[in-house]
Amino acid sequence: MxxxxxxxxxxxxxxxxxxxxxxxxxxxxxxxxxxxxxxxxxxxxxxxxxxxxxxxxxxxxxxxxxxxxxxxxxxxxxxxxxxxxxxxxxxxxxxxxxxxxxxxxxxxxxxxxxxxxxxxxxxxxxxxxxxxxxxxxxxxxxxxxxxxMTQMVDLDGGFDAVWQGRFRRHVRREVRHAERSDVDVEVDRTGRLVGAFYRLYCTSMVRWAEQQHEPLALARRRRTREFPVRRLEEVAARFGERCAIWVAWRAGEPAAACVVLRHAGHAKLWRSAMDRELAHPVHAVPLLYRLAIEDACAAGCRTFDMGESAPGSSLAAFKAGFGARSFSSPRCxxxxxxxxxxxxxxxxxxxxxxxxxxx
CATH class of the missing domain: 3.40.630.30 (Gcn5-related N-acetyltransferase (GNAT))
Structure with missing residues (x-):
């Protein structure tokens, strides 16, 4: 420097x-x-x-x-x-x-x-x-x-208040279904699960390319340039225990994962990925988000930032199911x-x- x-x-x-x-x-x-x-x-x-x-x-x-x-x-x-x-x-x-x-x-x-x-x-x-x-x-x-626009969950009142008052009924139902399924969840705060997350990220590229009508080679080039594995390694190393990598396993295979960062009263859902064929039938993603939000509440966080979404999009509606409200966050x-x-x-x-x- x-x-x-x-x-x-x-x-x-x-x-x-x-x-x-x-x-x-x-x-x-x-x-x-x-x-x-x-x-x-x-x-x-x-x-x-x-x-x-x-x-x-x-x-x-x-x-x-x-x-x-x-x-x-x-x-x-x-x-x-x-x-x-x-x-x-x-x-x-x-x-x-x-x-x-x-x-x-x-x-x-x-x-x-x-x-x-x-x-x-x-x-x-x-x-x-x-x-x-x-x-x-x-x-x-x-x-x-x-x-x-960024979407945030208000964690005031603790997890019971969030679960009962802010999670939508269908999300609570999906989480309960996941808890009865053959899903094992692991959280890592050392960077050990970087590889598992990135494998799922690479798997997700195929689904994203199909959804967006983007040539797979172009999608892989664009997304690995935007988010190389080294970036996740750096974040995990520099944030230490304030970087949590959550992975849902099914039959020994990673089905879904997310990365949550934390500072003082704020938690940030930074990245997520899944193998849809493994994760979707057992609602692995809602289960991970539920556990990550509960963990943020236990750590004393006041907000859980679920990131940017396009107004009116299906992604925005999905996040709203967890109680996320939309806030203007302009760029000057x-x-x-x-x-x-x-x-x-x-x-x-x-x-x-x-x-x-x-x-």
Missing amino acids: NAPAELLVDTAAGPAHITTPAPRDIWWELAGEDPGTHPSQTPPWLDCLCATGPYRDTSRLYEFEGGRRLVLPLVGSSRPRILDTEESWPARWGIGGPVCPAEASPAEARAVFADLAGLRALRVGVRLRPADRDVWADSALGYRLEPH LKERVPLSAAEHRLRAAVKRLIRFQDP
């Missing part, structure tokens, strides 16, 4: 001292004081990006007059400088945004966005957590808001050239060519 650079700038909130990359001890301190910090806003998440993708640590610590401090997790791309981007986070890496023990003032939020707008990057992006949407989205002057974008529009047009053209069907 390069030596941190220190800047003193005048902002709408008064003079601010900026340190980049953000000192890890302060980042961890603020993450411990901010009850809204998600697993994807902690230093190990950034380390995993940099270890498995073309990124470098450009996180920023802002210190305002009066002692207010906040950290913005941020990575820059390791492309030629002329093509650089600065994002929190890049697409498919989930929620980023500021880590701040107390709600930032509108002036402080505007100051952060103004500072980012002054960077030489072609694109600046900040994916907000739902709780920060109002103050931060309203303060992103000159930025375009890209809509995203500012681009010197229309990179996102060009990328969208290219993806749309390829989808039309192969008659791709979104799930």
